[in-house]
Amino acid sequence: MRIALDVMGSDLGASELVAGAVLAANESNSQITVIGDEKEIRSALGSTGDSGSISVVPATQIVTMADSPFDAVRKKKDSSVVVAFELLKKGEVDAVVSAGNSGAVMAAAIKFLGRLKKVSRPGIAGIFPTLKGPVVMMDVGANVDCRPKHLYQFGVMASAFSRVMFDVERPKIGLLSIGEEGGKGNTLVKGAREFFEKSTLNFIGNVEGRDTFQGDVDVIVCDGFVGNVCLKLSEGLAEAILSMLGEEIGKTLKARCGYMLARGAFRNFKKRVDYAEYGGAPLLGFNGTGVICHGRSNRVAIKNAIRVADELARNKVNDHIQNMLEMDHLE
Template identity: 45%
Template sequence: MLIDIALDAVGSDKAPEPEIRGAIEACRALPVRVHLIGPEPELRDLLDEHLEDEDLPIVIHHASERIGMDEKAAHAVRTKKDSSMRVGLKLVREKKVAGFVTAGNTGAAMATAKMVLGALPGVDRPALTARMPTATGSPCVLLDVGANVDCKPYNLEQFAVMGEMFARSVLKISRPRVGLLSIGEEETKGNDLTREAFPLLKALPINFIGNVEGRDIFNGSADVIVCDGFVGNVALKTGEGIGRLFRDLLRESLTRTVTAQVGAMLSRKAFNDFRRRLDYNEYGGAPLLGVRGVCIIGHGSSNEVAIFNGIRVAMEFANAGINTSIEQELANRPTRTDASPKAANPPNASDTAVQ
C-alpha cells in the first residue's frame, strides 16, 4: 500500500522546481503517494512538463498563499490562513496523509504545526531533531536545533526522552547513549540550564552518559545529544560549514595531486562517498518531535535530493509510529511540579532561532 505524504511545493528558496523533481523521484523509488501543496495552475503546468506521459501517484491540493523566508513567522501564521503549510498540516490532522514535509520558513512551520496539530500530552515544547554524521558511520541525534531558543531544565528532560525514543524507533539503536551538551564532562560544568537539567536526565530510565562536549557530536561517543535550540542551531550550522570546507579542500587536493586516470577514478569514488556522508541533503530534514503528527522541516536551500530524502524520512517516521511511542513514554513519567501551566506555555513563533 502507498503511504500518503504531503509536500509544501512552494517552501524552498528555489521552489517549486526542487519540490517537483524530488516528488517525482520519490514516487518512482518509494511506496508513497505525494500530495503537492501550492498554487494549482503553476504546479500543474510544471508537473505536466516533467512527467510528460508518465503516470505517477502525485496529486495537487490548491493553496493560494505561501510564507516567505523573510516573513515574521508569527504574523504570517496568523494572517495567511490558506498558506501551503497550513493546508498541508490540516491534511495530517484530518489523517488524509501520514506526514508533511516542508523546506520553508522554519519558525512558521514550527508555529503552524503547533497550532494545527497540537502538542503531544506531556510535551511543553516540540523539538527539531537533526542527524549529524559521525566518525563511526552511525548518525548522532542532536536536539533541539532551532525550535526553542530559550529552554527550561524540564524542556531538556523532555527532549532527552523524545530523542532517545527517536534513536530506538527510527535508527534501530537498542540502547541509545544520551548525552547533555556542555563545556566539560564534569557534572558541575556548564551554565545554570545544563547544571539544573543534569539531575533530571540522570533520573530518567535511559542510558544517560552525562555531559558531552562539542567534539562528541561527531566522534560517535553518543547516539543522542540534548541542548537548547540556540546552542543546537549554532552547532548544526557550524557542522554544515565545516563539511563544506572539508569537501572543498579535499576536492582541491585531489585535483592537484592525482594524475593517473585509474587513481583519479578511485579518488573520485572515495570523494563522492565522503561528500555524501557530510551533505545535509542526504539526511532529508529535521523531524519536529512532540506534535500530534509527522512534520519534517528541511533546509531552505534544499535541492531535489533533499526533498526526496525528506519524503523518505516522513515515510519512515510514520511507519515507526514514533509519536505514539513518545506519548506513551511521557505518560509513564511523573508530572513535575516545576512544569507549571504558566511555564509550560508553548513559545510563539518569534521564539524560534531559525526563520
Template identity: 65%
Template sequence: MAGKLRIALDAMGGDRGPEEMVAGAVLAVSQKDVAVTLLGDEARIRAAMVPHRLPAEIASRLEIVATTQVVAMDESPFEAIRRKKDSSIVRAFALHKEGKVDAVVSAGNSGATMAAALKYLGRLNNISRPGIASAFPTMKGPVVMMDVGANVDCRPRHLFEFGVMAAAFSRVLFNIERPRIGLLSIGEEGGKGNVLVKKSHQLFQQSSLNYIGNVEGRETFKGDVDVIVCDGFVGNVCLKLSEGLAEVVIAMLGDEIKKRLSAKIGYLLARDAFAAFQRRVDYAEYGGAPLLGLQGVGVVCHGRSNDVAIMNAIRVAAEMVRNRVNDHIIELLAADGFLVRVAEAADDENGPGAAG
C-alpha cells in the same frame, strides 16, 4: 493512492521553487511506497511536472491541492499563519488535522511550519515544548541533536523532554535499542555548565534513559553518543557551524587538489573515496529535521534543499508514521512520568526563567 501513506509537500517552500519540490516528489513516489500531495500554485506545479514525462502509474501517486498564498522566509511565523490561511504550509497541516494526509514536509519558513503544526495538530500529552531534531554524520553512525532552533529559552523540563523525544526517534529510525544520551556542555564533569545544564543533568541522572553524562562539542562527530541534548539557541549554532564546516572542508580539498599535479593524480586514484566523503557530509542524505512532540508528523527541510533532500525528507516522514515514533515518545515519557512531574513542580516553584 489506497494503502499508501500520503505525505503533504509544501511545493512553494524552499529557495529553489516548485521545480525542485516537484522533482523531489517524483523521486519519492518512484522509489518509495508513498503518495504525495503537492500544495501551492497549481499552474506552476503542473508546469514543473511536464519535463518529467511521468508514466500514468507514477502520476497517479501525485495529487495537487491549489493554494493562493505563500509564507515568505522573512515573515513573522504567527502573524503569517494568522493572515495567510490559504497558504501552502497552513493548508498542509489543515489536511493533516483532517486525516487526509499522514505527514507534512516543508522547506519553507521553519518558524511558520512549527507555528502551523502547533495550531492544527497540538502537542503530545506531557510535552510542553515540541522541538526540532537533526541528524549529523559521525565516525561511527548518525547522532541526533535536539533542539536545533525551535526553543531558544529553555528550562530543565524542556531539555529532559528533548532527550526523551530524540531517543525515541533514534531508536525507531536508526534501530538503536537504547540510544546513548549526552547533554551538551563546556565540560564532561557533572558540575560544569550553566544553571540550566546543571539542573537538567540531575534530571537525566534520575531517569531510566541511557544517559552517559555531559559531552563537549568536540565529541559530537566521534560517534560515541547517539543523542545530544541542548537548547535551540546552542543547537542552531551547532547546526549552522557544522554545515559551514563541511562545505569549507570540501572547498579546501578542491583548492589543494588544483594546486599540484601530484594532488590531481592522487585525486584520480581516490576519486570514489572523495565522492563517498562528500555524500557522507551532505545534509541532503538526511533529508530534513523532524518536528517532535506533535500529535502528528512534520519534517522541516533546509531552504536550499535539492530534489534528493526532498525525497529523503519524504522518506523520513513516512518512516516516522510507519514506525509510530509518537507512540515510542509516549512510552518513554510514561516510564519517567514521576520525573516529568518533578520537573513541572520545579518550574512552578522557581518561576519563569529561573532555570536559565
C-alpha cells in the same frame, strides 16, 4: 502513509521539490499530496500527471523566507504550508514535509496540531553524520531559552526518534556540556542532568562538542540556541574546509592531477557528510508528524525527507514519546 509535501518557498523552486516527490513515489509506497502553485506543479509533473501515488492540492499563497512566521500563518490562509497542516489536522494526510520558512512550519504546527500531552516544548531534531552512524541532536532551533525539564523532554523525544528511525533499541543519550564530569556545565545543564539521572533513559552523562562527530552516542541533548549554533557552525566549517582544501589543490598541476585520481574518494566522502542523505529535521512533540527540510534541499533530500516522515508516522513515534514520558513521570 499519506504525505503532504509543501513545494513552495524553498531555494531551488517548486519543480525540484516535485521531482523529489516523483522519486519518492517511484521508490516507496508513500501517497504524496503535492501542495502549492497548481500551474507550476502541473508543469513540473509533465506527463506523469497526478496518476497513482501523487495528487495535487492547489494553494495560491506563498510564505516566503522574509515573512514573519506567526503573522504569515495567521494571514496567509491559502498558503501551501497552512493548507498542508490543515490536511494533517483533518486526518487527510499522515505527515507534512516542507522546505519553506521553517519558522512558519513551526508556527503552523503550533496552531494546527498543538502539543502532545505531557510535552512542555516541542522542538526540532537535527541529524548529524559521524564517523560511525548518524547522531540526533535536539533541540536545534525551536527553543532558545530553556528550563532543565525541557532538555530532559528533548532527550525523550530524540530517543524515540532514534529508535524508530535508526532501529537503536536503547539510544545512548549524552548531555552537551563543556566537560565530561557531572559538575561541569551551566546552570541549565546541571539541572537537566538531575532529570536524566532520575529517568529510565539510557543516559550516559555529559558529552563535549568534540564527541559530536565520534558517533559514540545516539542522541545529544542541548537547548535550541546551542543546537542551532552547532548545526550552522558544522555546516559552515565543513564548507570552509572543503573550500580551503580546494584552494590548495588548485595551486599546483601535480595536486590537481592527484585530485583527479582521488576524485571517487572525494565523491564518496561528500556523500557521507551530505545533509541530503538524511533529508530533513523532524518536528517532535506535536500532535502530528512534520519534517522541516533545508531551504536548499534538492530532489534527493526531499525524497529522503518523505521517507523520514513516512517512518515516523508509520512507527507512531508520538506514541513512544507519550509512553516514555508517562513511564518516567518526572515533573
